[in-house]
Structures are given as C-alpha cells and as structure tokens.
Amino acid sequence: MDAQWIHRLALLFIPGVGVQSAKILLAYAGGEDAIFHISKKELLKMPGLSTAAARSVWQHKDEALDRAAREWKFIRTKEIRPVFFTDADFPSRLRHTPDGPILLFVEGNAELNPSKALAVVGSRKANAYGLSLCEQIITDLAAHDVCIVSGLAYGMDIMAHRTALATGLPTLGVLGHGLDRMYPGQHAQIAEKMKTNGALITEFASGTQPDRENFPRRNRIVAGMVDALLVVQTATSGGSLITASLAMDYNRDVFAVPGHVHDPYSAGCHALIKSNKAALVESAEDIIHAMNWQPKKPASIQTECFPVCTDDEQALLDILRSHGELPIDELGAGLKWTPARTSSVLLQLEFRGLVKALPGKRYRPG
Numbered sequence: 001m002d003a004q005w006i007h008r009l010a011l012l013f014i015p016g017v018g019v020q021s022a023k024i025l026l027a028y029a030g031g032e033d034a035i036f037h038i039s040k041k042e043l044l045k046m047p048g049l050s051t052a053a054a055r056s057v058w059q060h061k062d063e064a065l066d067r068a069a070r071e072w073k074f075i076r077t078k079e080i081r082p083v084f085f086t087d088a089d090f091p092s093r094l095r096h097t098p099d100g101p102i103l104l105f106v107e108g109n110a111e112l113n114p115s116k117a118l119a120v121v122g123s124r125k126a127n128a129y130g131l132s133l134c135e136q137i138i139t140d141l142a143a144h145d146v147c148i149v150s151g152l153a154y155g156m157d158i159m160a161h162r163t164a165l166a167t168g169l170p171t172l173g174v175l176g177h178g179l180d181r182m183y184p185g186q187h188a189q190i191a192e193k194m195k196t197n198g199a200l201i202t203e204f205a206s207g208t209q210p211d212r213e214n215f216p217r218r219n220r221i222v223a224g225m226v227d228a229l230l231v232v233q234t235a236t237s238g239g240s241l242i243t244a245s246l247a248m249d250y251n252r253d254v255f256a257v258p259g260h261v262h263d264p265y266s267a268g269c270h271a272l273i274k275s276n277k278a279a280l281v282e283s284a285e286d287i288i289h290a291m292n293w294q295p296k297k298p299a300s301i302q303t304e305c306f307p308v309c310t311d312d313e314q315a316l317l318d319i320l321r322s323h324g325e326l327p328i329d330e331l332g333a334g335l336k337w338t339p340a341r342t343s344s345v346l347l348q349l350e351f352r353g354l355v356k357a358l359p360g361k362r363y364r365p366g
Helices: 002-013 019-029 040-045 051-078 128-140 156-167 185-194 214-224 239-249 267-274 284-291 311-323 328-335 339-351
Strands: 081-084 103-108 117-121 147-150 171-174 198-202 228-231 253-256 355-358 362-365
Touching (some): 002 103, 117 214, 128 156, 128 284, 156 171, 156 185, 156 339, 156 355, 171 185, 171 214, 185 198, 253 267, 253 284, 328 339, 339 355
Parallel strands (some): 117 147, 147 171, 171 198, 228 253
Antiparallel strands (some): 103 198
C-alpha cells in the first residue's frame, strides 16, 4: 500500500503534468507504478500526451518519487487521509467533473459523499445584512442534514462554516494550500473544530503556499463537490462569481440572494439573477423546494446520555429538557456557570447532536 501511494503522489510532483496528463498516463499504463517504468520512446508516442509532458515524466520521475516518499511520511505522521480519484470514497460529484483533481488530502472525519451538499460563497467584505442572511439560511437547513461546503476565507466563507458547526451540520473547508499551514491564520481555531464534524480538504501537497493562482483551482473543487451553490453577497468581480460560473459549467443549481440596489456587494448577485444564471433566494425554504430536499428522519429522543456525558453535560441537558428551549444567558444563569463554561459545554453537545442551536443564541435538546 505504501508503494502504491508513493507512486500516486509522485504524479503531483512531475513538472508540466497536470490532471489531464496524469489521467492519460494512468489509462495507458494501467497502474500508477507502471507509469514510472515506461520507456522514453513509449512516453513520446503515447496518444494524447504532449511531447513536453512525456519528456518531463522521463526527466523528473526519480525526483518526483523521492518527493512523494517525503510527502507520504508527512501524511502518515499527521494522520491525513489521501483519496485517489479511483477510490470508492473519492467525492463522486467531483469525479465526474472534466477538470477534477486526481487526488485529495483530507483531514477530518466527514463523509465526502453526503446525501445533500450546498456550497455557500460570498464576499470577503460581507456586511451585516449578508452575514445575517447566511446565518439564517444555514440554520434553517439544519433539519435537512445538508453538508455545507466553502473555502475558509474571510467574510461569508467563515460565517458559513461557523454556522454549520453551531447547528450541527457537517461542513467541508476547501483550501488553496497544503495541510501543513492555515490561511488565514485567524481561522485556525474554527478549522480545528471542523475536523470533528467535517473536514479540511485540499489537492495541494505540504509546503504549498496560499498563492493567488491556487484559489481558482480551489474554487472548482468547491463547485464540483456539491449539488447546488448559494451566492449570498458579491461584487461584480471576484472569486464568488468564478465559483458560480464553474458550478454552472458542472450543471449545478445556482442560487443568489438579492440585496440593496445600490450596494456594490450585492451587484454580483443581481447580475446572476437578471441574467437567469441563478435563482433568487430569500430563505432556506426556496432552496429546499427547488432541490426537493426532504428532512432527515427524526432520531429517537435520548433522555439520558450516560456513560459518555460528563456531569456538566448531563446537568445542561437536564435543564434544557425541563424547559424545552432556552437562550444561552438563561442557561448559564440557571446553572450558575460563566459564559465561557456554558459555551464550551454547549459546543461539545452540539458536535454530538445532543443539542441544537436556534436563531437568537437559543438552544433546545437535539
């Protein structure tokens, strides 16, 4: 298995060999290891493979294998899950895109083939209106068990991930760099939480910086992994519109939220709606209806959670069950806890589906 993965990884480190060339090589050779034993003459005659790519394979194969061995060591040390495009657990939606990656690095426990998946994108400079709508829409999707996919950037992306975590929805963060770093650094704490009810995903090996040219590649994965894409707030240029365009190319449903007619950060959404490239969305119900998503079957109510609950967790569950629904400040006051202690216990219970967050910082039993 180690040797197979080293050969797979080596395809990433041959200069000039992109996704399409790698797929041509695999189809011709019949296996990852066989690629590195093909003669130079065979490579140059390979149908569909450019002369430059053929020469690069021949010239750089040993160097690529050495780099792949180091990457494999990093993967094993950090407990990263690599997924090849021929593997059963590779995202099936992404596999069928024409320019999808051949390999993903995954850190976290999320299912990569959820029954429902929605990308949420928008401006890094999103205002209170856009952020509030994003939070409300995702919160209202909680009953439908939708996986929320975004790019962990400032603004709308991080709001989407944060709200998904708060409501118990799985969330996938697609990165434009390797898993040995986090950009932006301010999102490291949220990223860490995502590993327990979601995942961090990238096609970039360790050592890859968050360079500008990586983000359009990141965006195609965001668009390719989902059933539909929601643009909450964007100007008339930028990454959100690129992602929306990719989603349309992949035959995904695209939705957009309207805003004030004079708001430059709603102008991109208006353009999508006016050109019939996106359906107008005012609430989660619009998305649910368009996608014909059915709510998940209600789980049986768990009245006790021993032996896995701590005393704090059981105490909080008891008070919630007796009231049905409470705001966070009343919960803390009733238990005589500090806000930090209350928030910490709630977060752990949310991750396990034992409580649900509601709008207005209110909570109910899960």
